[in-house]
Amino acid sequence: MPPLLLVSLVLALSTLAFWQGKRRAFALSTQASSVKMHSRPGYYGMLAALWCALPALTIVVVWQLAADSLLTRMAMDGVAAAKGALTPDQVNLLVNDMRNLVTGSVVDSQIDPLLQAAADRYSGMLRISHMALAVVALVTAAVGAYLVHARIKPSLRARNQVELVIEVILTLCSTFAVFITIGIVLSVLFESIRFFQQIPFFDFLFGLKWSPQMAIRADQAGSSGSFGAVPVLMGTFLISGIAMAIAVPFGLMSAIYLSEYAGPKFRATVKPLLEILAGVPTVVYGFFAALVVAPFIRDLGVMTGLSVSSESALAAGLVMGIMIIPFVSSLSDDVINAVPQAMRDGSYGLGATKSETIKLVILPAALPGIVGSILLAVSRAIGETMIVVMAAGLAANLTVNPLQAVTTVTVQIVTLLVGDQEFDSPKTLAAFALGMLLFVVTLALNVVALYVVRKYREEYE
C-alpha cells in the first residue's frame, strides 16, 4: 500500500474515532443524569482521534525514514564484496546505479546481473515493507482508538489531556524554527572551520586585500589568493550606510506625515502605494540602478569635474535606499499610530503644538518600534545582493569614497559559489566564512539595537 494512501486511511480512521467517541460520551452524559461528565463530548472524541492518529502517523514517519537505508544495505549486501575492494565513493555509485534500475531509468546499456539481482531484491523487500507498515499502522490506529473508546467514562479528564497534547504540538512548532536556525548556523560554521584550517583567522578578519583567485598551476600569474575580508565588509557598510541615509529620513518623515498630518483618504491611498515599492523585484531595482542612476551620477560627476566610475557605491546605495523606504515608513507608521490618543490629548491639553507633540511625546514613545523598523531595513540592506551586483561592481576596492566601485559580502559569496566549485579549495570555502561573518555582524547589530531599545524605551501603558 503506498504511504500516501495509508496516511489518508489513518486520518479517516481517526475521524471515525472522533465521531464514535463523541457519540459514546454524549450517550453517557444523557443516560446517567446523576453523574456529570468531566468534559464536553467533543473532547472525548478528540482524545480518541488523537490516540488513533498520532501513534500511527509517528510509526509511518519513522518507518519511512529508516526503511530506505536499511533496505538498500540489505539489497546491496554482498554486491560490493563481490566487486572487490571499493572506495566509499565507488560504493555510492553502485548504490545509485541500483536505484536507477529500481526506478527503471537505465542509462547504461549493459546491465550488471549482480546489480539487477540487488535491484530485484530491493523492490521485493520494499513491497513487503510497505505491506508490513500498513498492517502495523492500521492496527496501532485501531488499538489506540479502541483503548480510548473503552475508557470513556465520566471521570476521564479528556479536556485536560487533549489540551496537553495540543500544547505539546504548539511547543514543537515554535521550536522548529529555532532548530532550523541552529542547523543553518552549524552548517555554515563547519565549512568556515574548514576554511580557517587553510587560511589564518586573523588574515581573513583583518586582511586588507581581497583577491580570492587561487593559482591552479604553480606558474599561473595574477592569482594571489588573498582573503582579507576588510574591503568586502567595508563595501557592505558603505552601501548600507548610503542606503540608510536615504531610507531613514525619507521613511520616518513619510511615516510621520502619514500618521499625524495626512487625512484618512490620503493615507488609505498612499500607504499601499508606498508598500508596492517593497514588492518590486530587486532585479528591477538593479536595472534602474545600472541603467538610470549610475549613468546619471557619472554625468553629474563629469559636469562637476569629479571622477566617478561607471559602477559606483553611490548608485547602488541610492537605489537600495529607495527600495527599503517602505520598510521604515510602513512599520514606523504602524507604531506611531499605536501610541495612544491619550498621549496626544495630554500634550495638546498643555498647549503644545503638533510638532512639539510629535517631537517630544510621540516619537519617544514610538522609539522602540522605530528602531525595530530601522533594524529590519538595515538587515535588508546588508543582505541585498542583486542591486549591488548590477550597480556597484565586483571590484574589491578598499575605499570610503562612494563614487568608486566597491563590492559587498553577499556579492562575493555569489561570485564565489557560481560555476564549478571544488569544496576543498579555500576559494569556495571563503564563501562560508563570509556568510559566517555576515551572520555575526547582523547578530551584533540586533543585540545592540535590543540594548538601545531597552535603555530608551518609554512605556506608555
Next chain:
Amino acid sequence: MAPAMDTILDMRDVIMGKDEAEAAVATKARKVDRDQRTTVGVPFVEEPRMICREVNVFYGDKHAINNVSIDVGKNEVLAMIGPSGCGKSTFLRCLNRMNDTVASCRVTGEILLDALNIYDKKVDVVPLRAQVGMVFQKPNPFPKSIFDNVAYGPKIHGLVNNKTELNDVVEDSLKKAGLWNEVSDRLDQPGTGLSGGQQQRLCIARAIAVRPEVILMDEPCSALDPIATATVEDLITELKEHYTIVIVTHNMQQAARVSQRTAYFHLGDLVEVGPTDRIFTNPRHQLTEDYITGRFG
C-alpha cells in the same frame, strides 16, 4: 462685544426674576416638566471668568450640545453632571478648544475667557490651552520621568530661563498637587510607574506647571480607587483658592463634596444650574430629580 453683553445682562435680569418666582413655586414641590428644555436656575454669576453664550456643538450632522449658556465664576468649582453621552465632555472640551483635534466637530456661539472670545479666528490655541488646562479621565502621564512630565509645559512655553527656575517650578507644582512628599526622592523615575492616584495628581501638577487660570477636569477620579479619589478631591478643594475649576463627574457625592455650583446636562441640553446644595436637596427640574434620585444614569 457690546450688544452681545447687553442682551446677556438683560437676559440675566429676566431669568433671575423668573427664577425667583419659580423658586417660590418649586418649594411647593411642583417640578418643571420633563419636556421643557430651557435652562432652569441661574446660569450666570457676578464675577465670571468664562462666559458661554448660545453654544452649539455638532459632530458632523449630530447635534451634541444645544444652545447652552452658562458662566464659570472666579475661583469656584463648577460641577457638570448628567447621564452618559449627554455632552458633558463635549462641552468641557469646548472651553479650551480641545475639540479642534476632532475633524468633524463644529462649534457655534460665543465662549469668552476674561472678555477674549476664544473661538475668534485670531486666537492662538497654544496660549489659550496654557491658560485653560485640562486633566483627563484616565491618568495619562507621558512615558517620561516624573520631572520631565511636570517640566514639559514650562519648557514648551518658555516659562523658565534656566535649570534652577525649572526645578523651582517643578517642585512648586508637585507641592501644589500634593505629590511632592511622595516623589521628591525619585523624580527621575518614570511617571508611568506611579500608582493610579499618584499618576492623576502628576497630571494635575503637569497642568498647574503652565500656570493656568482655569483647570478643566473630565471625570478625574473615575479610574481611581476610593482612597486616591479622596486625595484628589481634597486637592481640588485646595486648588480652588488659586484656580477656577470645571469638573465633570459621574459621582454625585463627589459633585456635592467639591463643587459650589452644579450644572445638569441632559441629551445636549443644559437643563438646570444652581448652587450645589440646592440642586441636590431641591432640584427644580423633573429630569434633574430623576437623575439625582437614581431613576436613570
